[in-house]
Amino acid sequence: MELLKSHRSIRKYKTTNIPDDVLADILECGIRSSNTGNMQLYSIIVTRSTEKKALLAPLHFNQPMVMDAPVVLTICYDFNRFSKWCSANNTKADFSNLLWLLNGTIDSSILSQNICVAAESKGLGICYIGTTLYNAPEISKVLHLPAGVIPITTLTIGYPEQIPELTDRLPLDSVVHFEEYEDYSKERIAEIYQEKENLESSQQFVKENGKENLAQVYTEVRYKSADSEFFTAKLKQLLEDQAFS
Numbered sequence: 245m246e247l248l249k250s251h252r253s254i255r256k257y258k259t260t261n262i263p264d265d266v267l268a269d270i271l272e273c274g275i276r277s278s279n280t281g282n283m284q285l286y287s288i289i290v291t292r293s294t295e296k297k298a299l300l301a302p303l304h305f306n307q308p309m310v311m312d313a314p315v316v317l318t319i320c321y322d323f324n325r326f327s328k329w330c331s332a333n334n335t336k337a338d339f340s341n342l343l344w345l346l347n348g349t350i351d352s353s354i355l356s357q358n359i360c361v362a363a364e365s366k367g368l369g370i371c372y373i374g375t376t377l378y379n380a381p382e383i384s385k386v387l388h389l390p391a392g393v394i395p396i397t398t399l400t401i402g403y404p405e406q407i408p409e410l411t412d413r414l415p416l417d418s419v420v421h422f423e424e425y426e427d428y429s430k431e432r433i434a435e436i437y438q439e440k441e442n443l444e445s446s447q448q449f450v451k452e453n454g455k456e457n458l459a460q461v462y463t464e465v466r467y468k469s470a471d472s473e474f475f476t477a478k479l480k481q482l483l484e485d486q487a488f489s
Contacts, residue, residue: 247361247364247365248361250410251360251364252369252407252408252409252410252411253369253370253371253372253408253411254309254369254370254371254400254402254404254406254407254408255307255308255309255371255400255406255408256308256309256312256404256405256406257309257312257313257314257369257400257402257403257404257405258402258403258404258405259314260314260402260403261314262314262315262368262401262402262403266366267290267315267401269362269366270359270362270363270366270368270401271288271290271359273358273359273361273362274288274355274356274358274359274362275355276358277351277354277355277357277358278351278354279351279354279355280347280348280350280351283326284326284351285321285322285323285326285339285344285347285348285351286319286320286321286322286348286351286352286355286396287319287320287322287325287393288317288318288319288320288355288359289317289318289319289320289387289389290315290316290317291315291316291317291318291387292314292315292316294311296386297310297311297316298311299386300316300318300383300386300398303375303379303382303383303386304373304375304376304379304398305375307373307375309371309373309400310373310400312400312402313371313400313401313402314401314402314403315400315401315402316398316399316400316401317356317359317398317399317400317401318376318383318387318395318397318398319352319355319356319395319396319397319398319399320352320389320393320394320395320396321345321348321349321351321352321393321394321396322348322392322393322394323337323339323340323344323348323392323393324390324391324392324393326339327339327392339392340392340486340487340488340489341488341489342488342489345394345483345488348394348396349396352396352397353396353397356372356396356397356399359399359401360372360399363401367403368401368402368403368404369401369402369403369404369407370399370400370401371399371400372397372398372399373397373398373399373400374397375398376395376396376397376398377395377396377397377475377479378475378478379475379478380394380395380478380479380482381478381479381481381482381485383395384482391486391487392486394482394483394486412439412440412443414436414437414440415436415439418436437458437459440458441457441458446458449461453465
């Protein structure tokens with residue numbers, strides 16, 4: 245529990261390689277995770293070569309840890325493998341639809357978190373890279389993903405060069421609801437976000453971006469509607485190309 249409570253995203257890594265047996269043990273912990281029907285509708289692409297990381301880095305907006313981390317893992321929803329098994333046994337698996345895309349995303353996420361906890365237990369650091377879905381079509385080409393395989397998320401793993409401070413989190417009672425959802429009043433919203441807004445780092449963030457408040461930074465700078473629409477269109481096209489319904 246202390247390991248989970250002390251989690252930090254690590255973005256600066258030592259050049260030390262991760263031994264093969266350590267990585268294998270971490271990945272083994274990953275595939276022991278819960279998953280829908282024990283079908284394991286996921287695949288893990290391990291990237292260690294500098295050449296391949298150099299191809300992936302621009303697709304992750306050239307975040308330095310993609311090149312610096314000794315291991316980059318791309319976690320994918322994969323119904324290709326299971327479908328081929330079904331075909332070989334005179335039946336058909338139809339998992340190219342929204343329900344199974346969501347199931348596969350959930351299973352891939354649980355797998356990823358198991359990997360992260362296992363890695364941290366061995367003194368390694370990890371960072372989720374949220375740009376995977378943004379450039380999923382291009383990432384698919386770099387990794388030669390066949391039809392039925394969709395990249396969901398990416399992890400960088402390595403020995404930490406620097407340990408940052410703990411990142412702030414909202415109070416527990418602001419995200420936990422008992423028995424049923426209790427909607428938020430305007431006053432309660434202000435109370436919940438007050439501490440986050442008052443952080444020196446948040447105020448600096450607002451100032452640097454020339455905005456009035458932190459919420460505007462999130463919606464008008466970091467996660468703009470136009471960007472969301474652009475990357476959503478790319479993702480929809482990939483799903484259509486993959487014959488998703």
